[in-house]
Amino acid sequence: MAPVLEVSGLSTVFHTRRGLVRAVQDVSFSVEAGETLAIVGESGCGKTITALSLMRLIPMPPGEITAGSVRLVGKDLLKVSDADMRKLRGSQIAMIFQEPMTALNPLLTVGRQIVEMVTLHENLSRSAARRRAVEMLERVRIPEPERRAREYPHQMSGGMRQRVMIAMALACRPKVLVADEPTTALDVTIQAQILDLIGDLQREFGTAVVLITHDLGVVAETAQRVVVMYAGRKVEEAPVGELFARPQHPYMRGLLSSIPLVGSARGLNIAPDMRLQEIPGMVPPLNDLPPGCAFGPRCPLVTDRCRAAPPPFERKRPDHSAACWLS
Amino acid sequence: MNTGWWSDLRYLMRRYPLGVGGAVIMTVFVLAAMFASVVAPLDPFSTNARASLAPPGSKYLMGADMMGRDVLSRLIHGARISLAVAMGATALGSGFGAALGLASGYIGGWFDLIVQRLAEVMQSLPLLVMALVITASLGPSLGNTIIAIAIPLIPNVARVIRSNVLSLRELPFVEAAKATGMSEWRVAIVHVLPNTLAPLIVLATAQLGSTILTEASLSFLGLGVPEPYPSWGRMLSESAAEYVRTAPWLVIYPGLAISLVVFGSNLLGDALRDALDPRQRD
Amino acid sequence: MEPLIEVTDLRKFYPVQKGILGRTVGQVHAVDGISFSIGVGETLGLVGESGCGKSTVGRAVLRLIEPTSGAIKVRGQDITHLPKAAMRPLRRQMQIVFQDPFSSLNPRIRAGEIVGEPLKVHGVGDKVERAERVAQLFARVGLRPQQMRNYPHQFSGGQRQRVSIARALALDPGFIVADEPVSALDVSIQAQVINLLMDLQRDAKLSYLFISHNLAVVEHIAHRVAVMYLGRIVEYADKATLFAAPLHPYTEALLAAVPIPDPALKRQKQHVGGDVPSPINPPTGCHFHPRCRYAEARCRVESPLLREVAPGHTVACHLR
Numbered sequence: 017m018a019p020v021l022e023v024s025g026l027s028t029v030f031h032t033r034r035g036l037v038r039a040v041q042d043v044s045f046s047v048e049a050g051e052t053l054a055i056v057g058e059s060g061c062g063k064t065i066t067a068l069s070l071m072r073l074i075p076m077p078p079g080e081i082t083a084g085s086v087r088l089v090g091k092d093l094l095k096v097s098d099a100d101m102r103k104l105r106g107s108q109i110a111m112i113f114q115e116p117m118t119a120l121n122p123l124l125t126v127g128r129q130i131v132e133m134v135t136l137h138e139n140l141s142r143s144a145a146r147r148r149a150v151e152m153l154e155r156v157r158i159p160e161p162e163r164r165a166r167e168y169p170h171q172m173s174g175g176m177r178q179r180v181m182i183a184m185a186l187a188c189r190p191k192v193l194v195a196d197e198p199t200t201a202l203d204v205t206i207q208a209q210i211l212d213l214i215g216d217l218q219r220e221f222g223t224a225v226v227l228i229t230h231d232l233g234v235v236a237e238t239a240q241r242v243v244v245m246y247a248g249r250k251v252e253e254a255p256v257g258e259l260f261a262r263p264q265h266p267y268m269r270g271l272l273s274s275i276p277l278v279g280s281a282r283g284l285n286i287a288p289d290m291r292l293q294e295i296p297g298m299v300p301p302l303n304d305l306p307p308g309c310a311f312g313p314r315c316p317l318v319t320d321r322c323r324a325a326p327p328p329f330e331r332k333r334p335d336h337s338a339a340c341w342l343s
Numbered sequence: 344m345n346t347g348w349w350s351d352l353r354y355l356m357r358r359y360p361l362g363v364g365g366a367v368i369m370t371v372f373v374l375a376a377m378f379a380s381v382v383a384p385l386d387p388f389s390t391n392a393r394a395s396l397a398p399p400g401s402k403y404l405m406g407a408d409m410m411g412r413d414v415l416s417r418l419i420h421g422a423r424i425s426l427a428v429a430m431g432a433t434a435l436g437s438g439f440g441a442a443l444g445l446a447s448g449y450i451g452g453w454f455d456l457i458v459q460r461l462a463e464v465m466q467s468l469p470l471l472v473m474a475l476v477i478t479a480s481l482g483p484s485l486g487n488t489i490i491a492i493a494i495p496l497i498p499n500v501a502r503v504i505r506s507n508v509l510s511l512r513e514l515p516f517v518e519a520a521k522a523t524g525m526s527e528w529r530v531a532i533v534h535v536l537p538n539t540l541a542p543l544i545v546l547a548t549a550q551l552g553s554t555i556l557t558e559a560s561l562s563f564l565g566l567g568v569p570e571p572y573p574s575w576g577r578m579l580s581e582s583a584a585e586y587v588r589t590a591p592w593l594v595i596y597p598g599l600a601i602s603l604v605v606f607g608s609n610l611l612g613d614a615l616r617d618a619l620d621p622r623q624r625d
Numbered sequence: 626m627e628p629l630i631e632v633t634d635l636r637k638f639y640p641v642q643k644g645i646l647g648r649t650v651g652q653v654h655a656v657d658g659i660s661f662s663i664g665v666g667e668t669l670g671l672v673g674e675s676g677c678g679k680s681t682v683g684r685a686v687l688r689l690i691e692p693t694s695g696a697i698k699v700r701g702q703d704i705t706h707l708p709k710a711a712m713r714p715l716r717r718q719m720q721i722v723f724q725d726p727f728s729s730l731n732p733r734i735r736a737g738e739i740v741g742e743p744l745k746v747h748g749v750g751d752k753v754e755r756a757e758r759v760a761q762l763f764a765r766v767g768l769r770p771q772q773m774r775n776y777p778h779q780f781s782g783g784q785r786q787r788v789s790i791a792r793a794l795a796l797d798p799g800f801i802v803a804d805e806p807v808s809a810l811d812v813s814i815q816a817q818v819i820n821l822l823m824d825l826q827r828d829a830k831l832s833y834l835f836i837s838h839n840l841a842v843v844e845h846i847a848h849r850v851a852v853m854y855l856g857r858i859v860e861y862a863d864k865a866t867l868f869a870a871p872l873h874p875y876t877e878a879l880l881a882a883v884p885i886p887d888p889a890l891k892r893q894k895q896h897v898g899g900d901v902p903s904p905i906n907p908p909t910g911c912h913f914h915p916r917c918r919y920a921e922a923r924c925r926v927e928s929p930l931l932r933e934v935a936p937g938h939t940v941a942c943h944l945r
Contacts, residue, residue, distance in 0.1 A: 058811040173900045174675075203674035204838060208882035208896045230812060233884030256888045274816035276845035278868065278883050291823070292816040292845065298781050299811075515723040516731045516739075518689055519792065523743035524716035537733050 019046035020224040021070075021109075021192050026084035028062075028069045031077060035303040039065040041248045042083070047192065047224040047241075052215075054227045054239035054256070060299045062248040063228045067194045070226070071111050072101050089191060107137035110185035114197040116177035120169040126180050127153070127165025130187055137188045152183035156213060175206035182214065189221055196228045211238055232275060236260060244268050247300055247310035250329055254336035264338035266315045270295040309341070317342050355618075362614020368607030372600075376423040383416035387573050396590045406592035408582060414592060418600055421573040426604070428485070428568065429554040432492035436554075437547040439493075440500025445539065447501065448508030449531050455505075462498035470495045470553070474561055483569040492557050496550055503546055507539045541619045548612025552605035559601055575601055627701055628662035629832050630686065630800055635659045635695035637681050641905065653904050655681045657856035659695070660931075663849075665799065666830040670847030670864070672837060672879070674901045677853040679836045683802040686834065687719055688712060699800070717747060720793035724805035726785035730777040736788050737763075737773030743795040762791040766821060783814035790821065794829075802834045807842060819846060840883050844868050849937075852876050855904055855912040858931060862938040872940045874917045911943070919944055 028040040040062045047053045055063045068074050070086055072093060086093040088109055093101065105111075113119040121129055130149035134140060140148065146165075153161035156179040169177055178198060185193055195214065199207035215238060218225055227239060235242055235256065242259050244252040244267065252265040263269045273293035297314040306312055308323040315322065321341050329339040356363045375382050384404065391411030399406040405414040447458040465473070477491035511517060512535065520530045555575075561567030562576030563583075570577075575597045582593035637656040640649040656678045663669045671679045684690040686697055688704065697705045704715060720743075723729040730739055741759045744750060750758065760770040766787040777785055786806060793801050803822065807815040823846060825831055837843050843850060844864060851861045852875065860873040871877050878897035899916040902908060908915050914924040923943050931941045 058813060173903075175900055203901050204840070205674065205878055205882045205897050206901065208884070209898065211884070212896060231884065232812075232886035236886045236888040237884045260886065260888050271813060272886065274813055275886060276816075276819070276841040277887075278841045278844055278880065278885065291820050294816045294820055295813040296817070298783065298814070515725060515729040518684075519721065519723065519729060519789070520731075520742070522687055522689055522716060522719075522721050523746050523792075523796070524713040525742075525746050529746075534731055538731070 018048075020049045020089060021226070022046045022085075022087040023066075023070065024085045024087070026066065026069055026086065027082045028065050028074060028079060029082055030079050032303065037302045038248050038305065039079075039302060040069060043243075043245070043250050044084075045241075045243050045250070045253065047226060049191070049224050050218060050222045051241065052218065052225040052227055052239045054229060054235040054242045055245060056229055056232065056235050056242060057245035058230055058299060060247065060302060061245040062302075063245050064196055066245070067111065067196050067226065067228050070192075070194055071105060071109065073111075103137070106133055106185075106190065107188045108190050109192040109194065110188075110190040111194040111196065112178070112181045112185045112198050114200050116174060116181050116201075117169065119181055120177060122169055125166050125168055126172070130165075130180075130184050133184050134187050148187060149183075152187050153180070155186075155217065156180070156183045157209075158183075173206075174202055175210065178202060178206075178210055179213065182210075182217070186217060186221065186223065190223065192224045192226065193218075194226045194228070197230070198227075199234065200229070200231070207234075214238070232260075232271060247305060248302055249310065249326075249339065251311065251340070252336075252338040253329075254333075258333070258336050262333065262336070264332045264336060264343040265311075265340050266317055266342075267295070267311050268338075270314075270316075309339075359614040359618060361610045362618070365607045365610025365612075365614060368603055369611055372422050372426060372604055372607070375419050376426050379420045379423050383413075383419040385413040385416045387412060387416040387420045396586070398590070399592055405596045406590065408578070408593055409586065409590075414578075414596055417573045417578060418575070418596060421575045421578060421597070422600070424485075424568055424572050425555055425558055425575045425601075428489050428492065428558045428574075429551055429604075431489045432496065432554045432558075433547055433551045435489065436493035436496025437500050437543065437550060440497040441504050441539070441543050443497065444501035444504025445508055445531065445536060448505040449512060449527075449535065458501070459505075462501055465495065465498040466502075468495075470557060471560055474557055475564070475566055478561060478566045483566060485568060485572065488558065488561065488567050491561070492554050496554070500543070500546055500550070504539055504543060507542055508535055511535050511538050541616050544619065545612045545616040548608045548615065551608040551612075555601060555604055555608075628664050629667075629700060630663040630834070631696075631698040631701075632662070632682075632686060633660050633696040633698075635682065635685055635697065636693045637678070637685050637690060638693045654856045654907065655904055656685060656692075659851075659853075659856075659858055661851055661858070661861065663800070663832045663834060665832060666826060667849070668826065668833040668835050668847045670835045670837065670843035670850040671853060672840060672843050672850060673853035674838055674879075676855065676901055676904050678856040678904065679853050680804055682853075683721070683804045683834055683836050687716075687721055687802055689721070714747075717743075717796040718798050719800045719802070720796070720798045721802045721804065722786070722789050722793050722806045724808055726782040726789065726809060727777075729789045730785055732777050734776075735773065736775050736777065736780070739777075740773075740788060740791045740795055743792060747796060749796070758795070759791075762794055765794065765825075766791045767817075781814075782810050783817060786810060786818050787821070790818075790825070794825070797829075799830070800832045800834070802836070804836045805838070806835075808837065808839060815842070822846065840868075840879060852879070855902060855907050857912065857941065858939075859913065859941045860939070861931065866935075866938055872934065872938070872945045873913075873942050874919055875913050878916070911941075 024044045026040055026043045030037040030039055043066055045053060055066060057063045069081055074081060081094060127149045130152055131145045134145045134148050150161045150165050153164055158164050158176060158179055199210050202210060211234065229235060239256050242254060242256050243250055246267050252268050263272060274295055276292060295314055300306060300310055309326050312318045312322045327339045327341045329337055331337045332343055394407045394411035395409055397403050397407040403413050407413055443458060447455045473495040474491045477494060478487055481487040517530060517534050520534050558567055559576030559579065562574040563580035567576055568574040578597040579594060587594050635656055636658055638652040638654055641651040641653060642648060643650050659682055661669060671682060673679045681690060685692045692705060696703055699715065699718065737759050740762055741755045744755045744758060759773060763770050763773060768784060768787055780788065807818050810818060819842060826833065835843060835847055847864050849863050850867045851858045852873065854875050860867065860871065860876045867876065871880060882896060897916050910926045911924040911929050914920040929941045929943045931939045933939045934945055
């Protein structure tokens, strides 16, 4: 099946007073309809900039998408005009953000915001648009949707606001949903609800989801394929089961052994005083990357070859690629 | 880094060109004011009927007013008055306002409530009207003009500082200081006050501009600095209505002076705020 | 052995004010009768979601917020009503580390001075001795002494937390309240700071009240765990028991909701619905009943008390 979204060689930079920041370097991936691709990494890895680049929401200047293509059902989003992109945003590709409070307009009712979204892209009468808005609120499992449609964002809880954002994003049944840390700001029980909701709606609408997160648990639960990013580059890519079972890149291995696990689910008994495996050091600044592998300074296996040149991203196992000289 | 003041200055000029520009403007005016008697080419007070309304020329570089007095010299001496009044009023008003805002924000409770209501009442009266009322009741004199301009400043500054203090008070590092057993007094001075200094300085320099304008307006209306002190505002008031078409230099040059000082102080204030933020220091 | 910290029936209510004159029309029960104890060298994990009151508990125990009622004992001494002057020397024994590495440090003061300030406040040593102690503390938390001259903005988030920890350690306290100390940090840095906290505990026999919403981290670092919901403790047990065999429906729901980083283990799909309630308008009876799958009529009406159902394991539920 042809992928719905095909990103190839995407590179985004920022021109700052402190030099050129290579936020995203040569990132490629593809997502099929009904599939969830997770892009995972920590702060400064470039995952959010990647998401914004897909949506062409990067402020230019100081940002600049210097290379690559983003093909949505064959059409390269980076080449269309601004006006065409605006038509595509929301109707073909939509985004939800981490902080629902800042992403929703505090002065408009929730229903009005969905209506606005719908009437922007489809030729519906006011009443039809309003009906669609209430229908979407119901779809995202907000109880009493007609009443809630008349409420303002500040009257709602964080979880509910996130549901509204999802309703807005999916109101026009886009082919791709880009979700940037959609549950990071939510409580654990609400996070579970929202992730289930996104999954259910995805199955119902056949939406392709690009999920940006730093939480490996969320990745394991929701994604089919995973891209791991570090300092602006892709360092590993694989189907989710394969990635967790046989991580090839030392960064991914390091991450997996440094997160504490809820032991009861695995029937393990965690004795106190057991140390977590640490990854020493910090992510390098993006305007001052080391000449070789960006992870080199923190890598337990680093060699001179690693310090000299950045490793190519290549296939290590069937359907499993990584950028490492040593695996 | 033990480099001399010259390279420090060059560094400042590179990082804050606008601020240095503002500082230069202010310095020029302040120096002119301080050394007025030396710098001014002619006596600002001596009248000369034959030179009345002389246009700008070799003798009267900025022209002469209706009494034959040299505009340039009056401007330079007027700088002394206008700047003294503006700086004095700003310092007085900001100082009291900041102290009140700090106390009000930090102590809270009924003290805060009362101060707030008072400030609201004071602010609901326009700056100029308040200044007018105070000068009119206290009588025109240099000192009273300074007081009259300072008083309406107090609630403005107090409110801004208070809201800063309110948010600072909640920050974890203030709580952490209290957790180590520091007295409230010390926490306020060591932790809260320095973090309000930057906004205070910017506010004060912005107010400087507005106090100059207020002084000019008061003098324009005859309620500010009394005769014989030359004041930019009064220079405008004496000439604006009657002579603006026939002798425009009487209006242009004082107006320009006022504008330049306000502009310079604003630029300086913005740059100071950035320079004082340790986050910008590298 | 006598516990280091003993909290009994702690309550903190906030008045709800309406109208111009600010009349009090009600109370928010932010903390509604909490009791626990922490031994020397022990960590109590306090878990819960937003609005449950766990941060308030942490601050109330240190008397950074004044409790409305209840008792707090440190080494047997009741500190609940001590006047400020008497509290001061006691503050040397109990310190706090906050969640946000950015606002925990005064941006205008150098890191070395920040860490040395508690020493200055209590008149410990002269300038030279203090500088030495600060250098020691920096080394202890894994920072270089040269970094003492830096301002907070020159550090990364993880390093700032280390500075906060160094500040908390300055006076050699026996007890530290850690309020979400790693929640704002990147995952790979979290491990560093968690390890640091555990090392410090082992070396100095520190006790922690570790407040967090992250169950995995709590399971790693705590000895005993208390689960809070809307101002009350709903379950309180040692770590192994709580995570292996939770009794309270809310604890079950929490554990079921945590995403597990292992795609081979899918968690069950049925999740507790509803929103995390706000303490301003709590449900009647058992606070959890609107979201509880086992709720009965009794749960709506009567508030369950914490009962010991097994040695060292207390639960507040009618059905257990």
